[in-house]
Amino acid sequence: MTIRALEKVSVGQNGIGAFILQCKRLDIHYCDHSGSSRGMNSFIKTHLSKFAQRHPAIEFAVSPRPRKHPVMIGHYINGRQKAICVANMEPSQILKKAELLRDASGDKVKRVNKPVTSINESVRGVWSPYHGNGMAV
Amino acid sequence: MRRISRLSKPSGARLASTTARPLAPLCVQRTAKPSSAPAAVQINTLRFYSSRQPDALPRSLGGGKADAAPAAPETNAVEEVLEEERVEVEALDLEQSPQRVFVPPPRPSVAERPDEITDTLYTPATTAEGLDSIGRLGNWWDDPEHWPETSDFVGFTPKQKVQEPVLLEAAVRRALTEALVMKQLGREEQLTERWGLQDKEQHDAVLALDVRVDSEGSATVTGDLHAVADELLVDEIQTNTDITYTLPSAAEALAWKQQADQTWKGASLQDARLKFAVIKRVMQLTGQVVPDQKLADIATARGLLATLQKPPKPKTFSQEIETKKQDLVGLPNVAFSPKRVTRGHKDQALGRFKLIEAEFRKRDLQDGPLSVPKSREQKHWKGEA
Numbered sequence: 001m002t003i004r005a006l007e008k009v010s011v012g013q014n015g016i017g018a019f020i021l022q023c024k025r026l027d028i029h030y031c032d033h034s035g036s037s038r039g040m041n042s043f044i045k046t047h048l049s050k051f052a053q054r055h056p057a058i059e060f061a062v063s064p065r066p067r068k069h070p071v072m073i074g075h076y077i078n079g080r081q082k083a084i085c086v087a088n089m090e091p092s093q094i095l096k097k098a099e100l101l102r103d104a105s106g107d108k109v110k111r112v113n114k115p116v117t118s119i120n121e122s123v124r125g126v127w128s129p130y131h132g133n134g135m136a137v
Numbered sequence: 138m139r140r141i142s143r144l145s146k147p148s149g150a151r152l153a154s155t156t157a158r159p160l161a162p163l164c165v166q167r168t169a170k171p172s173s174a175p176a177a178v179q180i181n182t183l184r185f186y187s188s189r190q191p192d193a194l195p196r197s198l199g200g201g202k203a204d205a206a207p208a209a210p211e212t213n214a215v216e217e218v219l220e221e222e223r224v225e226v227e228a229l230d231l232e233q234s235p236q237r238v239f240v241p242p243p244r245p246s247v248a249e250r251p252d253e254i255t256d257t258l259y260t261p262a263t264t265a266e267g268l269d270s271i272g273r274l275g276n277w278w279d280d281p282e283h284w285p286e287t288s289d290f291v292g293f294t295p296k297q298k299v300q301e302p303v304l305l306e307a308a309v310r311r312a313l314t315e316a317l318v319m320k321q322l323g324r325e326e327q328l329t330e331r332w333g334l335q336d337k338e339q340h341d342a343v344l345a346l347d348v349r350v351d352s353e354g355s356a357t358v359t360g361d362l363h364a365v366a367d368e369l370l371v372d373e374i375q376t377n378t379d380i381t382y383t384l385p386s387a388a389e390a391l392a393w394k395q396q397a398d399q400t401w402k403g404a405s406l407q408d409a410r411l412k413f414a415v416i417k418r419v420m421q422l423t424g425q426v427v428p429d430q431k432l433a434d435i436a437t438a439r440g441l442l443a444t445l446q447k448p449p450k451p452k453t454f455s456q457e458i459e460t461k462k463q464d465l466v467g468l469p470n471v472a473f474s475p476k477r478v479t480r481g482h483k484d485q486a487l488g489r490f491k492l493i494e495a496e497f498r499k500r501d502l503q504d505g506p507l508s509v510p511k512s513r514e515q516k517h518w519k520g521e522a
Binding site for chain 2: 030032033037041044045048049052053055056057058059060061062063064065066
């Protein structure tokens with residue numbers, strides 16, 4: 001019996017294609033009668049079908065919430081949730097909010113002061129006077 | 138009182154043949170012989186002088202011993218005349234007629250004014266003890282003998298609207314054919330009259346007539362036109378026949394539609410009298426009322442059919458999504474719920490619900506499943522069935 005190499009099951013593309021969408025579920029709540037849900041109801045009728053088709057990785061749960069403002073709640077794979085009230089908004093505005101929830105990572109919103117963020121403080125490390133060859137004065 | 142609400146709507150076309158007295162039509166609308174004027178007058182008096190008086194009526198309504206009290210000579214004369222009329226009314230034998238009228242309460246008696254009392258022995262009462270009760274009708278209208286079901290108001294349109302498209306199509310075809318028959322026979326004056334509701338044989342006979350429509354939309358009917366027209370003008374109220382009318386079943390209407398020629402839908406309704414007759418007849422047969430703002434747009438039978446067959450508007454947005462947005466509801470990654478999703482639903486979806494029930498069962502805290510409605514649960518706790 002000859003030895004066979006393991007079959008290749010994936011192609012490394014330097015990270016491309018390994019992306020996992022952080023948003024796993026989107027709850028969409030509306031009210032049948034309230035005026036603040038008019039835009040949301042229109043969004044469900046006109047935009048949601050295409051939006052859901054474009055994002056098969058996200059589970060969409062549409063259900064009424066009587067006598068309450070319309071809300072979209074994003075659930076993320078880090079276990080956190082992000083809710084946006086879309087009362088009295090136009091369908092196009094609600095679509096933007098849905099895209100915002102889709103693109104969010106689920107982390108808390110933090111202030112970003114630096115153009116580059118990294119989990120390492122510095123690639124070179126911290127300078128120490130006790131290391132290295134020293135310098136003759 | 139429950140009985141009073143039945144009189145909310147005034148009688149429409151049916152009142153046209155009755156007298157113009159203010160309250161009389163309510164009494165005489167279903168009498169046996171409304172066509173004879175003297176009988177109608179006599180029936181009016183029945184409202185105040187019924188022969189059937191309850192035992193426990195207040196004295197003000199003629200109960201007790203009020204009749205034995207002395208009255209003025211003029212009153213006696215009036216009452217004698219009214220008594221004669223009452224006997225005549227009873228002679229009409231209304232009780233045995235198939236359509237009975239309601240029995241109004243007796244006329245209230247009015248006490249003499251204290252300053253007009255001639256009896257010298259009269260002394261005004263100072264306490265209520267020993268005095269007769271006065272006022273009110275009691276539960277007069279709750280007695281089914283006084284307000285029988287047969288005296289209920291019957292409107293021009295049926296109570297239940299017909300929504301089935303095939304039945305609507307059959308009704309429009311029937312109405313159009315009947316109106317064309319009347320027009321062709323030169324009975325245009327009778328286009329606006331109330332037509333009778335015939336049995337199923339007549340319905341089939343009308344639909345069997347051949348309607349030819351030319352390129353300009355003018356329609357002609359061929360067949361036994363006189364028989365249809367004569368049947369139409371037979372009014373069940375006048376002849377006192379049974380007016381129960383049943384539409385054909387949807388299957389029968391569908392069978393008729395499949396073998397019928399569809400060119401009749403192009404028949405023109407530009408003639409205002411014809412259009413009125415057709416719409417009125419459709420209204421009578423199906424209960425469908427065409428809104429005023431759509432009347433002007435209806436030019437053909439097809440247009441009328443399109444107006445009537447329009448599906449009813451969904452009551453809620455959820456119903457609309459369920460029925461009309463199948464492209465959204467059918468997506469694999471979309472879960473649509475027409476009702477509010479509660480914590481219990483989420484537990485069930487995750488499978489946590491069974492675990493909760495099992496833990497309850499271990500501790501003898503819950504006999505039945507948690508999923509029973511709250512009301513049933515409460516009944517169970519109270520020991521009710």
